[in-house]
Amino acid sequence: MQDAQKPRPPAEARLIRAREFTADRAWGALDIACMNGISTRLHWTDQPYRWHVNDGEEVFAVLDGTVDMHYREQGQARQVTLETGDVFFAGVGCEHVAHPRGVARVLVVERAGSV
Secondary structure, eight states, rough: OOGGGSOOOOOOOOOOOOGGGGOTTTEEEEEEETTTTEEEHHHHHHHHHOOOSSSSSSSEEESOOEEEEEEEEETEEEEEETTTTTTTEEEEOEEEEOOOOSEEEEEEEEETOOO
């Protein structure tokens, strides 16, 4: 049988409605995918995280709610407000902390196992 004729396993597909996701604790997460060592997780929170520096780069996308992202740049504390649809990129060595205003749902893409 030629490769083109071999049956293929069904492709995995799933729909995740971010606004319906909840967790039993702040920053609880739903693991969506891990591709080549990069994790994609949906987080639910109503509490600030903690100041941290990731083991690599991080993409932080607000899917629902509002988040005040505090970060340090060249030793200076800065803050930006992220609304639904906004994306924050933390480069290598960027110290940051997220403070949601009420409930927020965020998609985080980072190296698997990062802080």
